[in-house]
Amino acid sequence: MDKKTVVLGVIGSDCHAVGNKILDHSLTAAGFNVVNIGVLSPQEDFINAAIETNADAILVSSLYGHGEIDCRGMRDNCEEAGLKDILLYVGGNIVVGKQDWNEVHARFKDMGFDRVYPPGTSVETSIHDLREDLGN
């Protein structure tokens, strides 16, 4: 079966590189074709990368608390760029301070993300979900 392609990166003015590398290695080992755009990546870079590589999913990381601002409108921008129904995942420390997770989860779901992960989620969880969502 063809490898599924996922675009991976850290959004906004965030330069947390370690988690990004770990995700890259784990996803590659799990059999995904990983297109890692690295840290300090604006939304457009995720979207452009997904277009050129014909990606199946975009995995957004955010560690510095401003994820909510950086991710705003991402689903709309994907639609606008012709990436219809592409899977959008987000995870990390995606909001400022300690907030009720259920609310945060609902907020990001509303923004069009298919999967939203709280801090401390293990990479196995997202690999499992990816396989389920991509049907392999």
Next chain:
Amino acid sequence: MDCYLFIDFGSTYTKVTLVDIAKEEIVATAKSYTTVETDVTTGYNEASRKLFSKVGQEVNIVKKLACSSAAGGLKIVAIGLVPELTAEAAKRAAIGAGARVIKTYSHNLNSSELVEIKISNADMILLAGGTDGGNSDCIIHNAEMIAKHEIDIPVVVAGNKSCNDEITNIFGDTVEFYITENVMPSLNNINVVPARETIRNIFMKQIVHARGMENVEESISGILMPTPASVLKAAETLSLGTKDEEGIGDLAIVDIGGATTDIHSIGEGAPSKPGVFLRGLEEPVAKRTVEGDLGMRYSSTSVYEAAGNRMMKKYLNIDDYDLEEEFRKRNDNTSFLPENEKDIFFDEAMAKVCADISMKRHAGIVESVYSPLGTIHSQTGKDLMELPYIIGTGGVLVNSKEPANILEAVTFTIDDPESLKPRNPKFMIDKEYILSAMGLLAMVDKNMAVRMLKKYIVMCGGNTNGFEK
């Protein structure tokens, strides 16, 4: 004596250079007007006649090689998918091949864009789109559109490799096409060399059929490449050297011509300071940019548009001149040669403006990003801050008494703090105007080309290792 003869069919002049193979010396050079309207061999014969009248001894020509930018040079239309990615990679590959990129298109093309391409007078189309194994819809759509509109221009296919078979079927016998490696095989990694070589090969086949060029093939051993590609080849050879001859390392060539200003830089351009993140498309080690609006004659009025009074003031006392008049004079009379001091001074100020703006466009930039973790820096393009050598060529620089003064304009200044222009380079000058000839020589004898470039490209100022300038 055994000699190589190099010919450069320029837009204005046909230049010939005779090189003594044993002594590795330039025997003589000569030039005559390019006669592309009738038959280029007329101008070539005239230049040769002048050349051999200077030599005055028996010469055995071992090889005659030529480069050409006559008849507008090589014109290419670049097509890609995302403007910042494969379309940009295609554009860079074409420019690196010595072409003039008429226009860059992206995403699925529509009929009116194809009509535009059809009447564009382009010599070639470079068709890219998708990484290997990535998007295939776009490049296939665009190939279908090209076939449907029966475009009679050779197409270089340098996109998603998975689409090559399908594109071969689409083009069949209706479109002349050449398949080569993807210009962007994986995201943000660019691979311009195979496309560049394919373009050069087609150029060789094609140029001999161009108007006025029919008779050239018989008299010379071959047109090897477009002139800018030849200059880039010379730059690469001098910088990197060969297995036997050391190169001089990273460098940039500033070529200020009548119609354009070209910058060729050889070097990785990695961040020279710690803690800087790289962003955007990878840069080719040998990178050429060409500024169509910056030239000493054909595009002099656009130089004024690009510079404005404020920039002119930096290099000239603008009260001494009627600026508009001076620029128009050079635009209307492209063979104008400055004779009095005032005109020479004006030409040199113009050259400084061309050098200044073109390097600013060529070099990368570093931006500060304010994050909760403090200030971080991100770099786009090449960092040329620590570049050791700048080489000047082109009429205005070669003929100048103080070429280093003009080249000084490419360096970093504090009023442009984000630009990664060279900070303190050494300046060199192509005194004998041999760069394009040396690019051709590098195709036959690379070691000799390195040695001759080192001999004939001479130091003319700049960095004195920390002592006063």
